[in-house]
Amino acid sequence: MARKLTQPNPGASRRRWWAGGAPAKGWIIRAGRALAGVFLLTAATLPAAALSLTTDVTPRSIRVGESARLEIRIEGPSMPQAEPPRMPRIDGLTFRYAGPASQVRIINGQVAQSLSFNYYVTAQKEGDYTLGPFEVVVDGRTLRAPATALRVRAAGDTNGAAAPAGGRRWAFLTLETPLKEAYVGQRVPVEISLYIVAGQNYAPKPLNNPGFVFGGMEPLGQTQVVLDGARYTVVRHQQNAFPTRTGELTLGPAEADVTLRIPQQRRRRAIDPFFDDFFNFSPFGGMDELRPVTLRSDPLTLRVKPLPQAGRPSDFSGAVGRFDMDVTVAPTNVAVGEPIHLKIRIEGEGSLENVNIPLPEEVPGFKVYPGQSQVEVTDQLRMRGVRTIERDLVPLEVSVDRVPGVRFSYFDPDAGAYRTIEHPPTPVLVRPAAREQALAPVVISRDEEGRPTTHERELAPLKEQLGELAIVGPALLRRPWFPALVLTPLAAWAAAWGWRRRQDRLAADPALARRLAFAKARGRRLRELRRLAAAGDRAAFFACAFRCLQEHLAERLDLPAHGLTEAVVDEKLAPMGAPADLLEALRHWFRLCDQARYAPASVEGNLDEMARSLETVLDRVRKLGR
């Protein structure tokens, strides 16, 4: 190449230097090389010269426990390629990378593109901190972003712009109960409320204190309140606690995990971040800090009293609450051995699982069969509901006249007293068992007051005669042959339909009818011919032979059989191309028949042989033209 350049090509020189007409010189080439080197050097250093790195922290002053946003920005004419810088270890501060952001700006026709790396800086100690400088690798080269300052004040210092105004908290948890004291087994409703400015992933933990049995936790809904000028979203849950022992019992503290959404200070708007909507997107979008925390409420103290001994019913089984009872007994008119269904339905508010009715396993005069016992909850807190207890009582003797009454006692904590609901015995009518009551009056109704009325109904008398004997067995529909029986007429109908079609076809086609009639008659006629030959009845034989000739020719010529004579042999058969010997044979047979009719004595010969001969001729006629 160098050699080519030093040996000028006249043509090329003319093309390059045609304006001046001067030939190319070596110094020009060297000057060009120098200019190109300068250009390349300038181009290589231009990006570094055009890039600008800035560091910013907002806000510049925060309280302990709060966060600021640190932004390292690289700006240039084209989008820089860079890796996020590594944060230094600074005692009292923690850094958390929040992600990159890119931006393109066009100002007065100048394009500027920037790449930012964002970090959350959370303060743990008060003091003045210097953040940076930070080393950033941009397009393969290490550049340095300048340092910036961050002031961290004590947590009680409320002057920070990003701190909640007036020393209020971002979120807190409360535990409340309307009762200061309760009885053992009494339901104690406990309400757990979360007050939060903004956050997500709220998960309250169920209470679990010794000395209590807790029910399930149910949400009560969500409201908003303004406390000390700040708007809180309040999320309430309720849990029922049932004290199981007496004394001063501690309830709580309640705990909950929640992720706080802490808004960062805005650049262009000075709006109190407390007034951002709960769970709404911040104007900073994903730049809000999400800080998971565990909240803890203050505990409560509950004084638990024992159930009073005074006035305690003997059948009290520990039910505490307020209840109603309904008892049904049915049927009330049974025979010995038939079950009577006893259903006890207790509805109310309290721990239904503890509701128990001391039904005896043995009731005099009855055999008791255990039945179902179930609880049906009718409210979300699982406090109101129905407990149903069922028994089947089978009377064993007719002397039984009532089903025993049912008593249910419970303690009413509101009144501080025991209550007893009593269902009186239910009168029943027990009839003798079937064997004993065979001749007894039949009870068929009751009067208006429910007393049984008796009617003796006499049986209809015996039948005097055995009567027609019958078959006791499966119904006809279940017998396998019955479908065939039903469908038999269909076969008859199908046969009739086929016959009708055939008749219609024959009526429409006389030639076919003749062919079919001939086919049917031919065999019969030939048998008669043989019989007459055997009998030696010459007159009848030749008469039959003549009819055979006529019928065979008529079938072949599609003409009526009667009236066919020897003339038809020459007039019809010869034009059809029948063999001459056949024509001659036919003429012979016509003449023979005429001769036998008019001069019987002149015809001689063996009739059997003549019959066989005629059959041969007729067979040839039948095959004629096929």
Next chain:
Amino acid sequence: MNRSSRSVFRHPQAGARGRFLLVLLAVWLGGWAGRAVAGEPNTPTPATPEAVFGAAKTLYEQGRYAEAAGLFEALWTNGVASVALHYNLGNAWLKAGEPGRAVYHYRLARWLAPRDPDVQANLEIARTMVRGEPPPAPAWWRRFLERWRLDEWTLAATAAFWLWVGLGVAVLLRPAWRERCRRPRQVCLGLFLALAVGTLAAWSLHPRPEAVVLSRDAVLLHGPRDEAPEVQPLQPGQELVVLERRGGWARVAGAERGVGWVRTNHLGLLPR
């Protein structure tokens, strides 16, 4: 069912062997019944089913219901069946204090003669004794359908069908009769369709086999084993629906406490 059907014997389990046994039984029973009624020793004399029937009736009229029922039952177990026999068996068992067997035989009598008023009345009395109260009156359409036996519905529908098809055959054989047969054919077709609907409805009244509890030892169990837990004791005369049969057990529905298993020898299965 005509008199000519007598020679074709009748009980589901009976065949030629049954007929032979019946003759032997009739001979023996005739002598036994004669002695029993007359109260004097006698040698066995040949007897027909009618004679045995009459002897059993006499025992009944003497108030010896269990013996009368036994004699009637002997006829039944040897293949004799008639409305009168099952009806009288129902009466005898009811008077003898066996309402379960009474209900069973009244049901058989009603199966054979659904329009017999005596059978209807006594069946209602037996059911009342079993239940302790009159049974609820069935709906009108059910009463209407049960006025005929299922076989009667079936035969009537079959006859209408045959007539309709026969008229069609006649029209095919004699086309000149087409106009003359048009209206009768329409009537037959309509009749056939109506009777076919009635047949299907009557069939659907009892979609599953039914049974009557005969024994007072019958117990409804949770499974087809004697060791299975007890559901409830069954009352003689209870009418149940048989859902399934397995060996000597039947899974039945219709008891107060639901579905369970019971030994089939405690049940009287009804024809269907």
